[in-house]
Amino acid sequence: GAVVSQHPSRVICKSGTSVKIECRSLDFQATTMFWYRQFPKQSLMLMATSNEGSKATYEQGVEKDKFLINHASLTLSTLTVTSAHPEDSSFYICSALTADYGYTFGSGTRLTVV
Amino acid sequence: AQTVTQSQPEMSVQEAETVTLSCTYDTSENNYYLFWYKQPPSRQMILVIRQEAYKQQNATENRFSVNFQKAAKSFSLKISDSQLGDTAMYFCAFMKHGTASKLTFGTGTRLQVTL
Numbered sequence: 018g019a020v021v022s023q024h025p026s027r028v029i030c031k032s033g034t035s036v037k038i039e040c041r042s043l044d045f046q047a048t049t050m051f052w053y054r055q056f057p058k059q060s061l062m063l064m065a066t067s068n069e070g071s072k073a074t075y076e077q078g079v080e081k082d083k084f085l086i087n088h089a090s091l092t093l094s095t096l097t098v099t100s101a102h103p104e105d106s107s108f109y110i111c112s113a114l115t116a117d118y119g120y121t122f123g124s125g126t127r128l129t130v131v
Numbered sequence: 132a133q134t135v136t137q138s139q140p141e142m143s144v145q146e147a148e149t150v151t152l153s154c155t156y157d158t159s160e161n162n163y164y165l166f167w168y169k170q171p172p173s174r175q176m177i178l179v180i181r182q183e184a185y186k187q188q189n190a191t192e193n194r195f196s197v198n199f200q201k202a203a204k205s206f207s208l209k210i211s212d213s214q215l216g217d218t219a220m221y222f223c224a225f226m227k228h229g230t231a232s233k234l235t236f237g238t239g240t241r242l243q244v245t246l
Contacts, residue, residue, distance in 0.1 A: 060222060060236045061176075084162060108174060114233070117164070118233060120226075122176035 019045045019115045023123025030101055030130055038096045038126045040111035047113035050094035052086060055108040055125075067094050101130040133158045133225050137237035145212045145245055151198075151242045152208045154173065154223030160184075160229035163175045164240075165206045171219040178233075179221070182206065212243075 030036045040050060048069050050077035053061040062081040067073040075081050083105075085097040098105055111123040134157045144150035156165070167179040182190045182199050188199050194211045210217055223237040
């Protein structure tokens with residue numbers, strides 16, 4: 018089946034620094050990638066939708082300049098949390114839409130900002 | 132806009148028993164898909180079952196089946212012969228038909244399977 022590889026699985030960074038999270042589709046081409054944020058014991062909240070070769074579409078209330086999304090190829094989408102603060106600590110998950118398998122999710126990244 | 136409601140924050144079931152998780156949704160769309168996803172402690176999202184709205188027949192996947200009531204906008208998940216490995220968060224999700232449509236998730240139900 019379709020697999021999305023997400024790295025890193027865990028990251029700890031200092032406040033004020035930037036962190037990049039990568040999602041790679043391993044055996045299919047992901048035209049569209051979705052980025053979610055999940056707080057403890059809560060549901061997934063869609064942050065943005067990225068399409069290969071074009072600008073990402075952000076959900077209302079999500080800061081575009083803080084959460085930079087790049088989808089430069091059909092197999093790679095990245096989320097960069099810029100100038101991270103403790104309130105950005107969360108679980109981030111990517112998901113790719115495939116024709117055959119529906120939605121395939123990455124394994125998630127636990128970000129802790131100290 | 133679509134909304135998905137899961138009214139059971141937590142459920143518990145004994146091993147080998149049957150449990151039903153509830154989900155209701157609200158939409159003005161006619162063509163859409165409904166999903167149940169499982170999120171175990173590893174937090175990997177796993178597709179449990181999918182239902183196309185145009186299909187009257189309820190989807191089944193081994194021990195998992197749904198009761199899809201389109202008019203009532205209800206989409207419940209039945210887990211038969213519950214196993215310890217079924218312990219997880221279960222999310223109901225909605226997607227309208229169309230290219231690159233996003234998923235709208237419910238708030239989730241935490242299922243605990245006990246001995």
